[in-house]
Amino acid sequence: MKHRTTLMRTAAAILLAGGGLLAGTPAHAAAAACSxxxxxxxxxxxxxxxxxxxxxxxxxxxxxxxxxxxxxxxxxxxxxxxxxxxxxxxxxxxxxxxxxxxxxxxxxxxxxxxxxxxxxxxxxxxxxxxxxxxxxxxxxxxxxxxxxx
CATH class of the missing domain: 2.60.40 (Immunoglobulin-like)
Incomplete structure (x- = not known):
C-alpha cells in the first residue's frame, strides 16, 4: 500500500509539472508582445x-x-x-x-x-x-x- 501511495504521488507530481509547462506556453507567447x-x-x-x-x-x-x-x-x-x-x-x-x-x-x-x-x-x-x-x-x-x- 505504501508503495502504491508513493507511485500515485510521483504520477501526480509528473502531471502537475507537465501541466505547469503547458500553462507556461501562453505566458511565453504573450511575452513576445511589445509596447x-x-x-x-x-x-x-x-x-x-x-x-x-x-x-x-x-x-x-x-x-x-x-x-x-x-x-x-x-x-x-x-x-x-x-x-x-x-x-x-x-x-x-x-x-x-x-x-x-x-x-x-x-x-x-x-x-x-x-x-x-x-x-x-x-x-x-x-x-x-x-x-x-x-x-x-x-x-x-x-x-x-x-x-x-
Missing part, C-alpha cells in the same frame, strides 16, 4: 495584430490606404490593399507610416504579383502618426495621406 518604443521597427503581424484596428483610412482609386493601431502595443503602422498593378506601365504602389513627433517613417512596396503590403510599426504612445501612400491606376496616379491619430 510603445519597444515596438519601433517591429512586424505588427508578429507582435500586435491581435487587437489592431483601422483608425484612419482613405481610397487611392481602387486601393485602400489604412492607418492601423494596436491599443495594447501603443503602436501604429500603414497598410495598403487592393493595390494590384502592371509592372510594364505602372509605378509600384507603396504605403508609409509617419510619426509626427520626430519624422520616423517605415515604408513598404507592394510586391510584383501581389495586391497589398504593410509597414513596420512606429511607437505611437503619447504622439500621433499618419499613413501616406500611392497607387497608379495606369490612367492616373493617386497619392494622399490619412489624418493623424
Amino acid at each position: 510603445g518604443s519597444a515596438c519601433d521597427g517591429k512586424d505588427p503581424s508578429v507582435y500586435c495584430q491581435g487587437d489592431a484596428r483601422t483608425v484612419q483610412s482613405l481610397r487611392l482609386g481602387q486601393a485602400l490606404l489604412e492607418l492601423r493601431y494596436s491599443p495594447s502595443c501603443r503602436a501604429a503602422w500603414a497598410r495598403i490593399s487592393n493595390a494590384g498593378y502592371d509592372t510594364r506601365d505602372q509605378f509600384t504602389p507603396y504605403a508609409t507610416v509617419h510619426r509626427n513627433s520626430d519624422g520616423r517613417e517605415y515604408s513598404c512596396s507592394v510586391p510584383n504579383g501581389d495586391t497589398d503590403c504593410y509597414t513596420r510599426m512606429v511607437n505611437d504612445a503619447n504622439v500621433t502618426s499618419y499613413a501616406k501612400g500611392m497607387w497608379d491606376s495606369g490612367a492616373r496616379i493617386y497619392e494622399d495621406r490619412t489624418g493623424s491619430y
